[in-house]
Amino acid sequence: MSSHPPPQSIHHEMRNAENSAAYLLPKLLAMKETNPHLTILDVGAGSGSISASFAKAIPEGRVTATDKNKDILLRAAAVAELAGVSNIDFQEADVFALPFPDATFDVTHCHQVLVHLKAPVDALREMLRVTKPGGIVAAREGDYDTECCAAGCINKFAGGSTNGGRQLLSWALQAGAKENRVTASFGTWCYSTQADKQGWTEVIVNTIRNKEGALRKGGLATGMTTEEDLEEMAKGWEEWNRTDGATLGMLHGEVIIQLQVTSSKRIV
Amino acid sequence: MSSHPPPQSIHHEMRNAENSAAYLLPKLLAMKETNPHLTILDVGAGSGSISASFAKAIPEGRVTATDKNKDILLRAAAVAELAGVSNIDFQEADVFALPFPDATFDVTHCHQVLVHLKAPVDALREMLRVTKPGGIVAAREGDYDTECCAAGCINKFAGGSTNGGRQLLSWALQAGAKENRVTASFGTWCYSTQADKQGWTEVIVNTIRNKEGALRKGGLATGMTTEEDLEEMAKGWEEWNRTDGATLGMLHGEVIIQLQVTSSKRIV
Numbered sequence: 001m002s003s004h005p006p007p008q009s010i011h012h013e014m015r016n017a018e019n020s021a022a023y024l025l026p027k028l029l030a031m032k033e034t035n036p037h038l039t040i041l042d043v044g045a046g047s048g049s050i051s052a053s054f055a056k057a058i059p060e061g062r063v064t065a066t067d068k069n070k071d072i073l074l075r076a077a078a079v080a081e082l083a084g085v086s087n088i089d090f091q092e093a094d095v096f097a098l099p100f101p102d103a104t105f106d107v108t109h110c111h112q113v114l115v116h117l118k119a120p121v122d123a124l125r126e127m128l129r130v131t132k133p134g135g136i137v138a139a140r141e142g143d144y145d146t147e148c149c150a151a152g153c154i155n156k157f158a159g160g161s162t163n164g165g166r167q168l169l170s171w172a173l174q175a176g177a178k179e180n181r182v183t184a185s186f187g188t189w190c191y192s193t194q195a196d197k198q199g200w201t202e203v204i205v206n207t208i209r210n211k212e213g214a215l216r217k218g219g220l221a222t223g224m225t226t227e228e229d230l231e232e233m234a235k236g237w238e239e240w241n242r243t244d245g246a247t248l249g250m251l252h253g254e255v256i257i258q259l260q261v262t263s264s265k266r267i268v
Numbered sequence: 269m270s271s272h273p274p275p276q277s278i279h280h281e282m283r284n285a286e287n288s289a290a291y292l293l294p295k296l297l298a299m300k301e302t303n304p305h306l307t308i309l310d311v312g313a314g315s316g317s318i319s320a321s322f323a324k325a326i327p328e329g330r331v332t333a334t335d336k337n338k339d340i341l342l343r344a345a346a347v348a349e350l351a352g353v354s355n356i357d358f359q360e361a362d363v364f365a366l367p368f369p370d371a372t373f374d375v376t377h378c379h380q381v382l383v384h385l386k387a388p389v390d391a392l393r394e395m396l397r398v399t400k401p402g403g404i405v406a407a408r409e410g411d412y413d414t415e416c417c418a419a420g421c422i423n424k425f426a427g428g429s430t431n432g433g434r435q436l437l438s439w440a441l442q443a444g445a446k447e448n449r450v451t452a453s454f455g456t457w458c459y460s461t462q463a464d465k466q467g468w469t470e471v472i473v474n475t476i477r478n479k480e481g482a483l484r485k486g487g488l489a490t491g492m493t494t495e496e497d498l499e500e501m502a503k504g505w506e507e508w509n510r511t512d513g514a515t516l517g518m519l520h521g522e523v524i525i526q527l528q529v530t531s532s533k534r535i536v
Contacts, residue, residue: 143416143517145416146414146416146517146519148411148413148414148431148433148434148519149434163416165416165517166416166417166515166517167513168515169460169513169514169515170512170513170514170515171513172513173512173513174513179462179512179513184458184460184515185456185458185460186456186457186458186515186517187456188453188454188455188456188519189454190452190453190454192437192452192453194447244438244441244447245435245437245438245439245440245441245442245447246437246438247434247436247437247438247452247454247521249411249414249433249434249454249519249521250519251414251416251456251517251518251519253515253517
């Protein structure tokens with residue numbers, strides 16, 4: 001693990017259950033009431049600050065944090081240790097082929113994962129598979145097309161989906177969930193203070209200008225963007241950061257799929 | 269008052285402090301702790317369901333609900349009576365020339381008002397004027413440009429602002445608030461259930477097709493839209509309503525301006 005994590009990791013580690021899974025917390029706490037030994041699978045956990053936060057919320061339960069990137073899980077282990085939680089395991093895993101039997105977890109969760117995938121419905125289906133009857137699958141995904149800044153600059157995205165938030169309910173239905181088992185909502189993300197704006201500008205400008213990064217390489221390789229567009233985008237964010245009263249808001253789609261309590265294969 | 273209020277009124281009356289002023293409630297309740305006789309001015313209150321909800325939250329305080337439309341205030345009075353609140357007054361008023369002395373109210377609030385105005389900053393300045401030192405001005409405004417539906421249809425707006433949500437902090441600064449006295453946030457609105465989608469489709473399609481309505485008349489008069497565009501828009505919403513998994517999300521900008529406790533004229 002690098003001793004100097006990149007700005008993106010530091011930024012993402014501001015995320016916790018309270019600011020990134022508020023839609024899910026009441027349900028989680030209600031489930032804990034009847035079953036303190038709750039098991040949570042956090043898919044695509046990254047540096048794991050949300051996973052650690054879940055582990056804190058269920059001290060008698062257990063969190064399994066997975067990511068396809070083995071290195072980031074080392075960082076996640078450090079984050080969990082810093083947070084003082086030990087009821088958490090880390091495991092390298094492909095979201096399309098999770099290394100767990102059917103019906104393993106009470107709760108399967110992901111945050112900002114499906115928007116990066118070409119086949120989000122397949123991922124959701126796999127998440128449903130490893131979830132117990134009576135359990136839940138929960139997802140929260142940004143809707144980049146709604147990203148708005150008063151200064152008018154636009155984020156682009158290399159690969160995946162730029163409007164996953166609004167598609168989340170549709171993806172859940174396509175993955176086999178019945179409509180009356182899904183609760184959909186929207187949450188937001190907001191940067192308006194000078195400190196938040198500065199922090200986000202560093203992250204996004206660094207991402208845009210990083211010659212080895214996926215956004216730049218992917219955008220250029222697919223012809224979705226040009227060097228000039230990318231530089232204009234970076235400068236747009238810097239201008240936004242300097243502009244008094246400029247804010248950043250973005251919708252996040254949220255779904256909770258409640259699995260039926262049944263032994264049948266058709267659990268949603 | 270009409271005995272058959274239009275769908276738009278019925279729709280808007282779903283609004284209450286909990287679903288439309290959640291960002292403000294904790295602050296309001298904290299202020300009530302130290303001053304149970306809180307006074308709230310609700311500007312552009314319309315049929316007043318949020319105003320009535322505020323009145324319920326401050327039983328020893330008093331709400332003044334104003335609107336430039338005298339007729340809608342009759343409906344608001346009925347809504348308040350139905351809600352069982354009596355600590356509320358109604359008064360016809362122009363938001364640009366509020367009929368109150370300087371520093372009259374502890375809290376001055378508006379919801380989905382500034383987006384309808386050509387000079388939102390002037391309105392905010394007037395709201396600041398009638399608010400007491402140490403009081404607050406709070407506003408929540410939709411950001412129509414972020415409105416997203418999985419089925420891809422778009423709402424247009426005749427007059428006013430279509431991205432007021434993201435401009436709210438900027439408007440507050442322009443109206444004289446100092447940056448460190450303003451808290452900005454974003455909230456959302458979500459339609460995803462069949463009942464919600466049906467209800468909203470009736471409202472919006474009725475608004476679009478209403479030959480006497482401001483959206484249609486304004487849009488056609490200014491050349492912003494055509495008969496064909498409007499019909500396409502109405503059909504788009506109907507298709508959205510029929511589409512499984514289609515949702516509607518929209519960002520709402522929110523600001524709370526905390527006025528300084530001072531006798532000087534420069535209170536923000």
